[in-house]
Amino acid sequence: MQFDPLSLDFQLNPYPYYDQLRQASPILYHQDWDLWFFTTFDDVNTLLRDRRLGRTMDHIISREERGLPPPSPEYAPFRKLGEHSMFDKEPPDHTRLRSLVHKVFTPRRVENLRQQIQQIANDLLDKVQPNGEMDILEDFSTPLPVTVIGELLGVPPEDRHLLRPWSQDIVAMYELNHTPEQAQRAVKAAIDFSDYLRQLANNRRQHPQDDLITALALVEEAGDQLSEDELISTCVLLLNAGHEATVNVVGNGLLALFHHPEQFALLKSNPQLIKTAIEELMRYDTPLQLFRRWVLEDMEYKGHHFKQGMQFGLMFGAANRDPARFVNANSLDITREDNPHISFGGGVHYCLGAPLARLELEIAFETLLRRMPNMQLKGGEPEFRPTYVIRGLKALPVTF
Numbered sequence: 001m002q003f004d005p006l007s008l009d010f011q012l013n014p015y016p017y018y019d020q021l022r023q024a025s026p027i028l029y030h031q032d033w034d035l036w037f038f039t040t041f042d043d044v045n046t047l048l049r050d051r052r053l054g055r056t057m058d059h060i061i062s063r064e065e066r067g068l069p070p071p072s073p074e075y076a077p078f079r080k081l082g083e084h085s086m087f088d089k090e091p092p093d094h095t096r097l098r099s100l101v102h103k104v105f106t107p108r109r110v111e112n113l114r115q116q117i118q119q120i121a122n123d124l125l126d127k128v129q130p131n132g133e134m135d136i137l138e139d140f141s142t143p144l145p146v147t148v149i150g151e152l153l154g155v156p157p158e159d160r161h162l163l164r165p166w167s168q169d170i171v172a173m174y175e176l177n178h179t180p181e182q183a184q185r186a187v188k189a190a191i192d193f194s195d196y197l198r199q200l201a202n203n204r205r206q207h208p209q210d211d212l213i214t215a216l217a218l219v220e221e222a223g224d225q226l227s228e229d230e231l232i233s234t235c236v237l238l239l240n241a242g243h244e245a246t247v248n249v250v251g252n253g254l255l256a257l258f259h260h261p262e263q264f265a266l267l268k269s270n271p272q273l274i275k276t277a278i279e280e281l282m283r284y285d286t287p288l289q290l291f292r293r294w295v296l297e298d299m300e301y302k303g304h305h306f307k308q309g310m311q312f313g314l315m316f317g318a319a320n321r322d323p324a325r326f327v328n329a330n331s332l333d334i335t336r337e338d339n340p341h342i343s344f345g346g347g348v349h350y351c352l353g354a355p356l357a358r359l360e361l362e363i364a365f366e367t368l369l370r371r372m373p374n375m376q377l378k379g380g381e382p383e384f385r386p387t388y389v390i391r392g393l394k395a396l397p398v399t400f
Contacts, residue, residue: 003017003021003025003028003030003037005176005290005388006176006177006388008386010388011384011385011386011387011388011391012384014289014317014318014388014391015317015321015330018039018315018317018318018321019321019330021037021039021318022039022040022318022322025039026038026039026040026043027039027043027302027304030313033176033313034310034311035292035311035312035313036304036306036310036311036312036313037312037313037315038312038313038314038315038319039315039318039319039322040318040319040322040324041319041320041322041324041325041326041342042322042324042325043302043314043319044314044315044316044318044319044342045319045340045342045346047293047301047312047314048291048293048314048342048345048346048347048349049346049347050347051296052295052296052297052299053293053294053295053296053312054090054293054294054296055087055088055089055090055292055293055294055349056082056088056089056090056294057294057295057296057308057309059090059093060296060297060308061308061309066309074187075183075187077187077190077191077194078170078173078183078186078187078190080190080194080229080233081170081190081194081232081233081236082233083229083233084227084229084230084232084233085097085230085233085234085236085237086098086101086234086237086352087237087241087349090296090348091348094348094349095348096224097226097230097234098348098352099221100216100219100221100224100225100226101216101219101226101234101352102352103219103221104212104215104216104219105212105238105352105353107355109152109212110355110356110359111355111359113148113151113152113356113359114359114363116148116151117144117148117359117360117363118363118367120143120144120147120148120151121140121144121363121364121367122367124139124140124143124144125140125367125368125371125372127139128140129371132399132400133378133397133398133399133400134397134398134400135395135396135397135398136250136251136254136396136397136398137247137250137251137392137393137394137395137396138395140250140364140368141246141247141248141250141251141364141396142164142243142247144246144250144360144364145242145243145246145247145357145360146160146163146164146243147160148242148243148356148360149163149238149239149242149243150163151211152211152212152238152242152356153211153212153213153235153238153239154200154204154209154211154212154213154214155200159196162192162193162196163239163243164243165189166189166192166193166239167189167239167240167243167244169182169185169186169188169189170186170189170190170193170236170240171240171244171390172185172186172387173186174389174390175387175388175389175390176290176388176389190236193232193236194232194236197213197231197232197235197236198228198232200213201213201216201217201228201231201232201235204217205217205218212235212238213231213235216231216234216235217231238353241351241352241353242353242356242357244287244288244390245282245287245288245343245344245351245353245357246357246360246361246364247392248287248390248391248392248393249278249281249282249287249357249361250361250364250365251392251393251396252281252285252287252391252392252393253278253281253282253284253285253361253365254368254375254396254398255285255377255382255393255396256281256284256285256332257281257332258376258377259332260332263332263333263334266334266335267334267365267369268369268373271366271369271370273334273335274362274365274366275358275362276334276335276336276337276339277334277365278358278361278362278365279336279339279341280332280333280334280336280339281332281334282320282341282343282344283320283321283326283336283339283341283343284320284321284332285317285391286316286317286320286341286343286391287343287390287391287392288316288343288389288390288391289315289316289317289388289389289390289391290313290314290315290316290317290388290389291313291314291316291345292311292312292313292314293311293312293314294309294310294311294312295307295308295309295310295311295312296308316342316343316345317391319342320341320342320343325340326338326339344357372398372400374400375398375399375400376398376399376400377396377397377398378397378398378399379397382394382395382396382397383395
């Protein structure tokens with residue numbers, strides 16, 4: 001079958017294509033991107049935890065040894081963020097960074113944000129309530145987590161408008177088909193954001209405050225500290241991972257509920273189902289559709305021989321709809337209890353910000369349903385952004 005994740009039909013609704021792929025070619029090589037795609041829950045869940053794979057392989061073998069040309073110097077500022085980020089590190093470097101960050105980005109610090117997140121959600125809805133309509137993305141699901149992560153990091157309110165554009169320019173590079181223009185914007189965002197964070201971190205070292213940048217700048221374990229570059233890369237990672245999923249789970253999730261009015265009615269009449277509903281919405285329309293891994297050593301897997309240096313594309317969206325693991329996988333069921341979705345990844349790279357995302361989503365959905373129980377779609381069917389890896393809507397206009 002033809003598999004084209006860049007086609008508009010696929011981006012609008014990839015799930016019927018995933019069903020065909022799992023049946024016809026559950027393990028599929030795509031020449032255009034030189035990627036091996038994996039579509040079943042068992043494969044994706046297993047390979048996320050396979051230490052023969054990694055987010056990077058530079059610690060194993062250099063680009064030169066792999067026969068690759070040296071990286072372009074013009075992209076160095078963007079690459080620098082990855083070189084010092086736990087997102088693109090493997091143990092023991094990943095273990096060291098994650099341990100330092102986890103000392104300050106704790107479940108208690110996250111839970112202590114509950115009242116603050118609730119206030120931010122209320123303030124955002126107070127602004128639009130008199131209008132009787134809003135764009136969920138622009139007016140609520142984007143500013144909510146961006147404001148929260150800005151508060152958490154310690155970014156002054158007058159500067160928080162910079163965060164979302166920087167983040168969008170950086171994460172565009174994770175798409176399969178990013179353009180040279182997008183790469184240039186990503187480099188500029190990396191430079192501007194890094195310069196901003198460097199100045200803010202230096203200020204916090206001199207004048208500590210009760211925020212995460214101060215905590216990261218001062219954290220120490222057995223005499224070890226984050227370098228300045230590691231601190232900057234960690235803050236960028238926390239921004240990108242700390243809001244992107246929330247934005248799109250609220251948008252994609254509400255659209256799914258609009259398409260399933262019986263589930264929407266059930267949730268509104270049983271708000272105690274919020275937590276299981278959130279997990280189901282993350283499974284049903286996954287905000288991060290694909291995660292890549294490098295093959296670190298020659299390996300055999302299910303009759304296939306993979307050589308060092310190959311790349312895997314682990315298809316989260318396909319795995320989360322696999323009928324071999326989920327009963328009625330293509331049905332939305334907000335009461336689903338057996339729901340080990342992999343929207344937050346797995347293994348050593350399991351999302352550090354998952355507790356924060358879950359807390360934001362719980363408050364976001366509970367507040368929306370309580371304050372705007374008569375919410376309805378406004379206009380025609382909303383459009384998804386023309387991207388594949390990060391799946392989200394352009395806008396979600398509603399009336400209430």
